[in-house]
Amino acid sequence: AQSVTQPDIHITVSEGASLELRCNYSYGATPYLFWYVQSPGQGLQLLLKYFSGDTLVQGIKGFEAEFKRSQSSFNLRKPSVHWSDAAEYFCAVGGGDYKLSFGAGTTVTVRA
Amino acid sequence: DVKVTQSSRYLVKRTGEKVFLECVQDMDHENMFWYRQDPGLGLRLIYFSYDVKMKEKGDIPEGYSVSREKKERFSLILESASTNQTSMYLCASSLWGQGSTEAFFGQGTRLTVV
Numbered sequence: 001a002q003s004v005t006q007p008d009i010h011i012t013v014s015e016g017a018s019l020e021l022r023c024n025y026s027y028g029a030t031p032y033l034f035w036y037v038q039s040p041g042q043g044l045q046l047l048l049k050y051f052s053g054d055t056l057v058q059g060i061k062g063f064e065a066e067f068k069r070s071q072s073s074f075n076l077r078k079p080s081v082h083w084s085d086a087a088e089y090f091c092a093v094g095g096g097d098y099k100l101s102f103g104a105g106t107t108v109t110v111r112a
Numbered sequence: 113d114v115k116v117t118q119s120s121r122y123l124v125k126r127t128g129e130k131v132f133l134e135c136v137q138d139m140d141h142e143n144m145f146w147y148r149q150d151p152g153l154g155l156r157l158i159y160f161s162y163d164v165k166m167k168e169k170g171d172i173p174e175g176y177s178v179s180r181e182k183k184e185r186f187s188l189i190l191e192s193a194s195t196n197q198t199s200m201y202l203c204a205s206s207l208w209g210q211g212s213t214e215a216f217f218g219q220g221t222r223l224t225v226v
Contacts, residue, residue, distance in 0.1 A: 009152070033216065043116075043202060043217035044155075090154060099170070100145075100215055102155040 002027045004091050006086065006103035013081050014111050021076040021106050023065075023091035033074040034092040034100070035065055050074065061085070086110045115139070118203050118218040125225050131190040133221050142207060144186035145215065146170075146178065149200040156202075161186055173186030193225045 005024045005073050026032055032051050036044040048059025055067040065076045074091060088107045094100045119134035137144065143162050147155040157170030159178040167178050175197060176222040179187045186205075190197055200222050 004154075006154075036217075041219075043219045044204075045217075046214045049214055054176070092155075099157060102147075102158075104152055104154040 002031070002093050002095065002099070002101045004093050004101055004103035006089075006091055006106050008106045009104070010107045010109070012111060013110045015083055016080050019076075019078045019081045019095075019108065021089050021091075021108070023074045023076065023103060024072050025074060025091070025093040026072065027076075027093050027095060029095060030104070032094040033067060034094070035059065035063070035074075035076050036090045036092060036102075038088045038090065039106075040087070045074070047089075052095070081108075081110055083110045116203055116205055116216050116218040118201075118221050120221050121219060123221060123223045125190075125193050125223065127142045127194060129161045129190075129193045129225075129226055131225075132192045133188040133201055133203075133223070135186045135218055136184055137186075137203075137205040137216070138184065139184065139205060139216065141205035141216075142183075143205060143215075144180065144221070145204040145206075146176075147174065147196075147202045147204065147218070148188065149202055155202065158188065177201065194222075195225050197223065199223060 003026045029105050034049045035047040047063050050057045050067045076084045088105045090105050091103045116137045145160040146158045161167045161180040177189045202220045203218040206215040207213045
């Protein structure tokens with residue numbers, strides 16, 4: 001069975017500082033990996049996705065993520081956060097059977 | 113611009129009522145999904161559909177049913193609402209081979225059962 005673990009429930013970061021959100025997955029084959037962001041009261045928006053190829057993936061809003069097969073990880077990073085990055089972030093894993101499995105989410109608070 | 117539209121942003125229903133949550137997508141996607149979102153639990157899949165009139169149970173189907181009579185519309189039905197079904201409900205759609213493509217989400221329906 002596929003599953004996702006996001007170890008950090010809540011992260012607080014200063015504006016302008018770097019951000020890293022952790023994601024570990026469990027999947028029997030080559031996974032398809034996604035990061036979504038949810039602003040308060042909104043639906044989920046895709047930040048980036050990994051299917052194959054280059055293990056460093058660039059996304060929208062200045063985010064990037066690195067796929068590390070040996071560690072079963074897909075961590076999300078941003079070099080310098082903005083106040084508008086305050087949101088909840090979800091990592092998800094999928095395969096060929098229609099199903100996306102989501103982690104529990106990490107809430108990011110940005111302080112001035 | 114791609115769009116998944118959920119009919120209500122907020123709903124308040126009484127225990128025992130039959131509740132319909134409607135979702136429409138305009139992207140001609142084969143796959144449609146209903147998720148439930150609860151704090152600390154992330155998104156959990158209730159049901160999904162990969163074609164008209166086809167449906168598959170997700171991880172937490174108990175107490176729910178679905179209907180897909182047209183490709184663009186996917187309805188979630190709570191036959192007899194209970195307070196433990198108070199939650200945020202998210203609809204999503206994607207192309208064939210969903211695992212390889214992104215899912216597009218609606219704005220969500222926050223359902224309160226009293």
